[in-house]
Amino acid sequence: MSSSQQSKPSPSPLTTNEPGSFAAFSLEQRLPTILDQLIQYADTSVVHALQQLATEMQTGTISALPPAIFGTLDQALQPYIGRNWANMPFLTVELYFYARILLAFGYTAITPIDPFQTAKEAANDQAIAALASQPEYCDPTCEIDKLLHRAVIGNTADLSQHIMPTHEQVTLLIDESEVAKKLLTTGMQRIDLVFDNAGADILTDLLLIRRISPYCTHIVAHVRPYPMFISDMTLVNMKALLEKLLASSIPAARQLGQDITQLLHQNKLILRTSPALGVPANFYDNAALTQAIFGNAELVIFKGDLNYRFFAGDQRWLHTTEKNHLLQHFGRSALCLRTIKSEVLVGLTSEIVDHTRTLRSDWLTCGCYGIIQVFAQ
Numbered sequence: 370m371s372s373s374q375q376s377k378p379s380p381s382p383l384t385t386n387e388p389g390s391f392a393a394f395s396l397e398q399r400l401p402t403i404l405d406q407l408i409q410y411a412d413t414s415v416v417h418a419l420q421q422l423a424t425e426m427q428t429g430t431i432s433a434l435p436p437a438i439f440g441t442l443d444q445a446l447q448p449y450i451g452r453n454w455a456n457m458p459f460l461t462v463e464l465y466f467y468a469r470i471l472l473a474f475g476y477t478a479i480t481p482i483d484p485f486q487t488a489k490e491a492a493n494d495q496a497i498a499a500l501a502s503q504p505e506y507c508d509p510t511c512e513i514d515k516l517l518h519r520a521v522i523g524n525t526a527d528l529s530q531h532i533m534p535t536h537e538q539v540t541l542l543i544d545e546s547e548v549a550k551k552l553l554t555t556g557m558q559r560i561d562l563v564f565d566n567a568g569a570d571i572l573t574d575l576l577l578i579r580r581i582s583p584y585c586t587h588i589v590a591h592v593r594p595y596p597m598f599i600s601d602m603t604l605v606n607m608k609a610l611l612e613k614l615l616a617s618s619i620p621a622a623r624q625l626g627q628d629i630t631q632l633l634h635q636n637k638l639i640l641r642t643s644p645a646l647g648v649p650a651n652f653y654d655n656a657a658l659t660q661a662i663f664g665n666a667e668l669v670i671f672k673g674d675l676n677y678r679f680f681a682g683d684q685r686w687l688h689t690t691e692k693n694h695l696l697q698h699f700g701r702s703a704l705c706l707r708t709i710k711s712e713v714l715v716g717l718t719s720e721i722v723d724h725t726r727t728l729r730s731d732w733l734t735c736g737c738y739g740i741i742q743v744f745a746q
């Protein structure tokens with residue numbers, strides 16, 4: 370990493386007041402559409418609160434969240450109270466949006482209502498059924514690089530997306546699967562994996578966890594601390610998924626459920642809810658937070674787009690930023706498996722950026738491009 374990059378200030382955050390940005394598009398179109406879909410099926414008692422939120426998003430300002438229900442999100446929001454929604458950091462306003470949806474449904478720590486549970490369970494059911502036609506990936510000896518590629522394809526399963534590409538439509542812009550395979554099999558003490566979506570996403574992650582488990586002592590897998598972004602897995606969702614796998618009539622699904630359950634019983638796999646995954650923090654330059662969440666893990670696998678934003682910070686990096694600039698304070702290696710759905714991206718060559726941009730102007734948010742990207746200590 371050049372000395373000039375070490376001294377450079379962090380790039381500016383993605384905000385909703387950037388005309389033509391994905392953040393502005395999300396506020397104007399994506400998030401209201403998600404709200405409309407919820408209003409269609411919500412009970413009368415909830416509809417009013419959701420409609421009030423819909424109005425606030427367009428003409429209102431950010432209001433305080435109740436303390437502690439969403440970790441420290443209420444504190445992270447403090448500086449923005451009274452601000453217009455159209456003048457907010459993107460990740461902060463997205464997390465606030467989902468927290469407000471949960472409050473509209475009556476979510477509390479004691480009554481953790483998940484308005485997205487039905488959608489996630491349907492996605493899990495569909496992905497479990499699909500295992501019957503994926504014998505090569507369900508083979509416990511499947512090549513690791515095949516599972517890494519499959520994991521990126523699995524990440525197209527994000528229900529918060531305005532479009533969802535088919536498997537065949539995903540092109541890898543960065544494929545460091547060979548480097549990743551070497552890293553995953555070096556015999557580490559602890560590898561962490563931050564889960565993302567239900568459906569094909571989580572199932573490809575469980576297949577990958579089973580495959581790499583013989584090469585490391587522990588795997589710590591993190592789920593979201595509360596429901597968000599429609600598809601994101603919580604501990605409740607994970608427990609329900611494992612029960613479905615164990616009860617499945619599909620042998621490969623049942624075997625996966627048994628193998629994951631055994632890893633949990635052996636304490637080789639530990640499931641964790643991490644409060645930091647529900648606040649607009651970033652890990653790359655927050656050594657204390659990274660240590661608190663990932664402890665002595667030698668490698669963290671960030672699955673999906675939102676987790677890339679948590680790792681790199683939701684900011685306007687030059688896409689040609691030398692990727693190991695993100696390791697200055699991270700204190701371990703990272704592996705990012707993602708279909709790209711937001712404008713946060715580092716480590717590309719200018720040739721790849723220029724060429725891909727000519728193919729699709731929305732290349733950063735269409736979900737048709739993916740990365741298997743290693744940030745090695």
Ligand SMILES: O=P(O)(O)OC[C@@]1(O)O[C@H](CO)[C@@H](O)[C@@H]1O
Binds near residue numbers: 566
């Ligand atoms: O984490 P995932 O499921 O891969 O993608 C989720 C996400 O990237 O989709 C939207 C577009 O960026 C954002 O709201 C959110 O970060």
